[in-house]
Amino acid sequence: MTMKNYVQIENVQMSFETKNGIFIALKDIDLKIKRGEFITLIGHSGCGKSTLLNLIAGLLMPTDGVMLCADREIAGPGPDRGVVFQNHSLLPWLTCAENVHLAVERVFGATESKVQLQKRTSDALALVHLTHAEHKYPHEISGGMKQRVGIARALSMQPKVLLMDEPFGALDALTRAHLQDELMKIVAATNSTVVMVTHDVDEAVLLSDRIVMMTNGPSATIGEILTVDLPKLRNRLALANDANYHRLRGAVLEFLYQKQAKAAA
Amino acid sequence: MKVKKYIQEQLLPPFLGIALFILLWEMLSQTSDSLPGPISTWDSAVTLFSDPFYQKTPNDQGIGWNILNSLERVGLGFGLAALIGIPLGFMIGRFDFLNKMTSPIVSMLRPVSPLAWLPIGLLVFHAANPAAIWVIFISSIWPMIINTSMGVRQLPQDYLNVARVLNLSEWKVFTKILFPATLPYMLTGIRLAIGTAWLVIVAAEMLTGGVGIGFWVWDEWNNLNVEHIIIAIFIVGIVGLLLEMLLIQIAKRFSY
Numbered sequence: 001m002t003m004k005n006y007v008q009i010e011n012v013q014m015s016f017e018t019k020n021g022i023f024i025a026l027k028d029i030d031l032k033i034k035r036g037e038f039i040t041l042i043g044h045s046g047c048g049k050s051t052l053l054n055l056i057a058g059l060l061m062p063t064d065g066v067m068l069c070a071d072r073e074i075a076g077p078g079p080d081r082g083v084v085f086q087n088h089s090l091l092p093w094l095t096c097a098e099n100v101h102l103a104v105e106r107v108f109g110a111t112e113s114k115v116q117l118q119k120r121t122s123d124a125l126a127l128v129h130l131t132h133a134e135h136k137y138p139h140e141i142s143g144g145m146k147q148r149v150g151i152a153r154a155l156s157m158q159p160k161v162l163l164m165d166e167p168f169g170a171l172d173a174l175t176r177a178h179l180q181d182e183l184m185k186i187v188a189a190t191n192s193t194v195v196m197v198t199h200d201v202d203e204a205v206l207l208s209d210r211i212v213m214m215t216n217g218p219s220a221t222i223g224e225i226l227t228v229d230l231p232k233l234r235n236r237l238a239l240a241n242d243a244n245y246h247r248l249r250g251a252v253l254e255f256l257y258q259k260q261a262k263a264a265a
Numbered sequence: 266m267k268v269k270k271y272i273q274e275q276l277l278p279p280f281l282g283i284a285l286f287i288l289l290w291e292m293l294s295q296t297s298d299s300l301p302g303p304i305s306t307w308d309s310a311v312t313l314f315s316d317p318f319y320q321k322t323p324n325d326q327g328i329g330w331n332i333l334n335s336l337e338r339v340g341l342g343f344g345l346a347a348l349i350g351i352p353l354g355f356m357i358g359r360f361d362f363l364n365k366m367t368s369p370i371v372s373m374l375r376p377v378s379p380l381a382w383l384p385i386g387l388l389v390f391h392a393a394n395p396a397a398i399w400v401i402f403i404s405s406i407w408p409m410i411i412n413t414s415m416g417v418r419q420l421p422q423d424y425l426n427v428a429r430v431l432n433l434s435e436w437k438v439f440t441k442i443l444f445p446a447t448l449p450y451m452l453t454g455i456r457l458a459i460g461t462a463w464l465v466i467v468a469a470e471m472l473t474g475g476v477g478i479g480f481w482v483w484d485e486w487n488n489l490n491v492e493h494i495i496i497a498i499f500i501v502g503i504v505g506l507l508l509e510m511l512l513i514q515i516a517k518r519f520s521y
Binding site for chain 2: 057058059076077078079081082083085087089091093094102103106157
């Protein structure tokens with residue numbers, strides 16, 4: 001297994017059949033993701049960034065092209081790719097711990113004892129600082145906490161890749177900033193490979209090793225890939241006065257609002 | 266202050282409604298020779314309920330036995346309908362092919378008046394009691410099938426995506442996602458079904474006879490005991506209301 005091509009997407013095309021004929025959502029997608037890399041997918045709404053994430057997750061199958069994860073073809077969803085959904089998607093009739101346990105049980109249930117499974121569940125919740133809420137139901141906790149349970153659930157499976165679909169999109173700015181900082185620490189601690197969909201330029205620059213910028217749909221593809229060469233474990237306050245940060249931020253803004261400017265919707 | 270407000274807003278309106286209803290009833294009974302008024306009905310009810318569980322002959326038993334017998338028929342017919350209707354509803358909701366297969370039959374048979382099934386029941390079972398249970402069964406199975414399958418079909422895609430990315434087994438999908446997500450719909454179906462079942466039992470028992478609240482109404486009509494008929498109407502209404510309230514309480518515990 002090469003470090004260089006942990007996730008490999010080659011010449012992928014995705015089209016949907018609609019009433020008005022075939023709709024090509026994505027075409028000519030080529031992307032290689034290294035182990036431990038943090039990738040964000042950014043673009044205007046409708047550019048197919050979520051579609052690309054769902055392809056990697058295996059929730060959708062590409063019409064054409066090859067997709068590999070750790071040198072194995074992606075043939076469907078699997079526990080090697082943990083997904084964090086935009087709307088958290090916790091099961092409302094299960095407590096936080098039970099939601100996480102469902103994932104743990106599925107991946108490790110066959111090989112580990114009940115005590116070990118319990119420990120994995122509580123470790124995952126401890127990682128996102130939610131030990132105190134493990135017996136609470138999703139409707140009893142805040143939006144930010146729900147999203148953290150979603151992250152805990154995904155991480156508890158020890159996935160090879162963590163896939164996040166606008167995980168903080170529905171949260172207020174302060175909560176979002178807090179969770180971004182926590183995510184940075186968790187990713188550094190677990191050395192996770194992450195693919196995250198976002199529409200937030202600051203979030204992309206703050207978190208990413210590389211920002212994959214997508215052109216507008218239909219037939220969207222990768223427009224540019226920007227390497228973020230800021231040292232890791234970034235501090236948002238320090239970055240506020242960092243010239244390099246502003247240069248990178250400017251590059252993303254230029255791509256989104258000049259090169260791929262969208263007519264007012 | 267709070268107590269006063271509660272009395273004014275919560276207790277006064279229903280109390281006023283009932284009082285007005287009784288007043289109207291009294292006025293109506295004054296104009297008619299045959300319709301008994303509230304007071305004579307009340308007296309009659311007091312005597313009736315002073316000995317609810319006597320057993321003189323098979324056809325002359327206390328009001329308590331009549332109610333319990335009716336409830337037993339409803340319970341049996343309704344229970345059998347749940348036993349068949351709910352799993353069937355799950356399968357129809359889960360498999361589109363089955364849904365398309367059964368939907369013309371369900372749509373055609375659902376509007377049929379429950380009593381139309383009574384002769385079929387008599388023909389097959391050669392007895393009145395199983396025929397009455399059969400009528401309850403057939404009238405309460407439709408809401409259970411339809412609501413359960415609707416609940417399964419309305420399952421949010423998000424939950425199914427969770428099931429897919431976690432790669433859950435069919436059994437886990439059923440116990441952890443499908444069943445809890447469908448439960449509120451299922452309980453609505455059960456509530457509608459028990460309402461219909463209780464409606465139908467009175468009519469079915471009038472035709473089949475035996476001990477039961479429906480037959481009792483018919484019997485009292487033959488005796489021209491109008492007070493008892495009015496009491497029966499109240500009993501049917503109150504028992505129906507209690508069944509409904511019980512199921513609402515159960516449903517509340519399972520709503521998310």
